Structures are given as C-alpha cells and as structure tokens.
Amino acid sequence: MKLPLHPEFLTHSKGDTFLLAISGGRDSVALLHSLLEHGYDKLVLCHVNHRLRAADSEQDAAWVEDLAKRFDLPCELTSVDVASVAESRQQSIELAARNTRHQFFSRCAVQHHCHCVLLAHHADDQAETILFNLLRGSGGLKGMDHASQHEIDGVSLQFLRPLLQTTRSDIDAYIQQQHISYREDHSNAQAVATRNRLRNEALPLLEDIMGRNVKPALVRAAAIAQSTQQSLQEVLQGYELEDPQGRLYLPTLASLSPALRQMAVHDYLQKHQVAEISSDLITRCLSLIEDSSIAKVNLPQDRYFRRKEKRLFIDSSPSHPSCE
C-alpha cells in the first residue's frame, strides 16, 4: 500500500530537492515514508523545537535527528523559545510559532538552494480550515491550496501539501500497515484551542447529527467555490476595466453583474494595498456607481475611493475640487 500523493505534486521531478517540515508526529512521518516510496528521496528534514513541552520537545528533536540518520537524509534543527518570543512580541503563541517556522524555512531554503517546503496538511485539516474560515466570516468557503507562494525575509518559498487530498483515516491505515513509528503529538492545547475544538468537538458533533462524514462535503464545496471564483476572475479579465491611467472605467463596471462588480472593486482595492476589505466597504464603494450624490468613500489610512469623469480611482487628497 502506498499513501497517495496530490496529483499536482506528482508532476514534480523525482530529481528535485525538497525541504520537508517534520514535527515527528504521525502526519509528517507518514508523508516522509510516502515520499520515499514514491521515489522522492532528495529531502531535507527541517524540524523546529518550539520548546513548548520541555523534555518532550527535546525528545522530539532527537527522534527526528535519528530518523534522518536512519534514512541518510540531511537534517536541519532549530530550537526557539516560542513562548518568550510570543510574549515579547505580544503575539499569540500560534502566530509566533508559525513565524518562527517560516523564518527557519527561509534560512534552510537559502542554505540548501531549495525553495519548496513540503507540509503534511491532509484532507481532514482542510475540512477544519474550511469550516474555520466560513465561521469566522472571511466571506465564503476557502481552504488551503496544494501550492502557495510566500515571501519571507526576502526569500521566496513555495509551500506544497502533497497529502491535501488524503484523509486522516488513510494515513492511520498506512501507519498501521507499514508499522511506522512516530512521536505522539501532544500539541499545545492553548495555542490551537479553536482549531482543536473544531476538530475534537464540532466536527464529531456535526457528523453525529448528520449521520455521515461531513468532511468530504466541506472539501468538495470549497473546491467548487474556488473553481467558480476562478471562472469569474477569468471572465473579469476579458473586460477592459481600467483606462490607461489605471482608473476603473465606470460605464464598463456598471455593465457588469453584481457579483462581477463586487469582484472587480475587491480586486482593485486589493491591488492598491487597501487593508481590511470588508464586504461592507465594497458595498459602499459600489454605491458610487449608482448614487451620483456620492463622490467619494473613505478608505483606511486617509485614502479615498473617488468618482471623477466616469472613472473610479483611489487617491489620498482629502478634497478634490473638480469632482463630479
């Protein structure tokens, strides 16, 4: 039995080198074994000791080092007192831990001339992420991508998630069948309380109520939503929305359907680095199309979304004498 890897991941050459983020827990160890079985054996194991669980954390690091030796793979280790970092930067432990890992990956990337980092997120993690994003109101069904680009400390990293379509129970079965040993994951409950509660309380309750595994439904719904968004984006690119000065041309915008208008304004605000683009802000910006009594909408950081001569654009001067 092989653990299946994401079809997009399998388009990578087996000669490529990858950094593998490895905690020593079940998921990342299963990913290591599966990669080797699929012939991806140019791997650098990268382990962060977050020092959140005293001796346990030290043992995890030593265990990963042994694992690397056993497979004759290079291994990078770092040890950071994440709790202190979090306190000094007034961040959550979760955020400080993530930043620490990302900075470490960017150093490893430079050192090993390798910008692909493999993460062991699986389909059950994906379902949790989708539910979490939906419930916190980020506007819809959004999961993790198999591949995502990040710029960290001036270094470009590509995160890849080869197990994103593999369920937790498939990983369990694989671990059992292959007699693979791993470190029990005693993750810091405080740091990831919300995610852990979604996993351990909410999803089991929802599955009990519905009498079925709801995770595939969540994953499929998010995939459909993403494909729909992409299609709209493609449709939008077919319109010449901006004039040569990069301003939105109002008559073209007004000819679009409501969802396309929303997306066009959202993309425009995002392109101009407007922070916190809420659906409420977009609605107010869209009012400039239909309500000729309004000529500007306040944006964060003393900027304005403004209508002038059938164009919509962003500027930072508070008054504009010749506005419509």
Next chain:
Amino acid sequence: MKLPLHPEFLTHSKGDTFLLAISGGRDSVALLHSLLEHGYDKLVLCHVNHRLRAADSEQDAAWVEDLAKRFDLPCELTSVDVASVAESRQQSIELAARNTRHQFFSRCAVQHHCHCVLLAHHADDQAETILFNLLRGSGGLKGMDHASQHEIDGVSLQFLRPLLQTTRSDIDAYIQQQHISYREDHSNAQAVATRNRLRNEALPLLEDIMGRNVKPALVRAAAIAQSTQQSLQEVLQGYELEDPQGRLYLPTLASLSPALRQMAVHDYLQKHQVAEISSDLITRCLSLIEDSSIAKVNLPQDRYFRRKEKRLFIDSSPSHPSCE
C-alpha cells in the same frame, strides 16, 4: 418598534391578499403582527393541525382561530393525522407534514384566488439551512430564497419569507416589547431531529468555539455564493452553447473555463430531467470533451450522455453506430 420586513417583500402592494401560514408559534405570530403594522392587512390565516401532539395540537388550532377572530381575518383550518399519512406512504413525518401543508395551501390558494403564501422563516433558520445543506453535501452554500415558486397539485404557489433577514433575537425583542402572546412551540423532536440538533447543539457549540455569532457569517457567505452563481449563469447565457437541435456544441464548451463547463453540463442535465446530478457524474460527462476514446457516459434511467459530430446530447438508445 416595527419588525423590519424583507425589502423585496415591501415592493408588494398593501392592497394584495396573502395566505399566511401560521402555527401559532412565536415566529408566525410575530410575522402576523408585523404585517398588520406595515399595513398588509388582507391576510388569510392558514393553519394545519398535524395531530402530532394530541390535546396541544387541538389547542393550537383553537388559539389560531381565536386570533383570526380578534383581528377579523379569514381563517382556514385543516386537521390531518400526519403520523398515519407518513406511515401509509412510508415517508418521514417531516416530509409527510410538509406535503400536507403544501396541499392545504394549494386548496386555500384556489379558494381565495391568492397564490402568495407567507412563511415565517427568519435569519437564524436561514443559517441552519445553509449549514445543513453544506454538511449534507449538496455542493455548496445554499439557503432559502425570499421568494420561491412551487407547483403543487397543478396549482402555482409563490412562497415569500418576509422575515428572512430578521434575526431570532429581533423577533424575541419585538414579541416582548409589544407584549404579544403566542403558543409555545413543542415541535415534534423526532420529526425534525437533525434541524433541531443543528439549532440547539451545533450552532451554540460553534459560536462558543469561535467566540462570536457565526450565523451572520453563514448567511453572508451564502449570499456571496448565490450572487457569484448568478453572475456565472449570466456569463453562460452570453455563449451560444446549443445548436439548433438543442445539442451542446463541443468546441464552444471546450473554450470555457472549468467552472463554466461544469455549470453548462449541470444545467443541460437538469434541463433534460436527469435525476441525482452528482459532481462525480458531471466530471464523467466532462471527460467526453477531452478524452476522445470515450463516446458515451451512462445516465440514470437507461439514458446516455453522448458525443457525436462535435455535439454532446442525451439519448436513450443503448448503441449508436455512427458515434465518434
């Protein structure tokens, strides 16, 4: 304080007659009061005694009859042993109850020459519906529409939900402030177990985990999803996908983005009354576009989705000698 009604509902004339589905419970009684306050006073109260709670059910019916007298409104009552109907038809009690209500509404519609039925679903019901549809895997974020068309026993009915944007807590506040009396709703827990558990167990747990009211996020996400779907539908209508014989023209279909292709095939199958259009079936149908070694895909009820001469269409002959 007035309870706000859906802006689309407010476009109806105050001279129109409406059938009002009224259980006697808090939501439908609040809707009655709010309609009268807004000047919609041509109402026919329609109450179904489902006989699921013995004396309680009888008292509900008598209470609604009194209420109608108090406001001098016509009242239609029916009494159906829904449990027996469910048993004899081998349906769930929930489904038998809904069918009973719909048949009753269609009789009332004919009798009163009025085809609009007002239902008291509110924003919290909407959040439950969205979560329910998402979790049962119907493919995304779908809620109830403010207005929906139904054909029941040959009678066209329009269901309207004037409280669909009003929260349960707004209704509570209104009921309290106006000292409105209503019948406590002891709904049959067995019949609506799943919905009740989503309301009473799942949503409170999710809100506790997230530390916020998650219902507005669900409702907003579904509204965005719906608006996105509508936009794609509009975009799709701009293509001439079908030839004069009503077959899908393959080169045009192949020129579309994945989500548009999916939607086009979904709509085509739906138009031709294909039952149970799963995402898996759509994927198989789409394979006819790219894989020239496949010429047909099996559909339910001995029909086939077939490729021939750059056209895709449905037919029911098992073999087709001249297929590509």
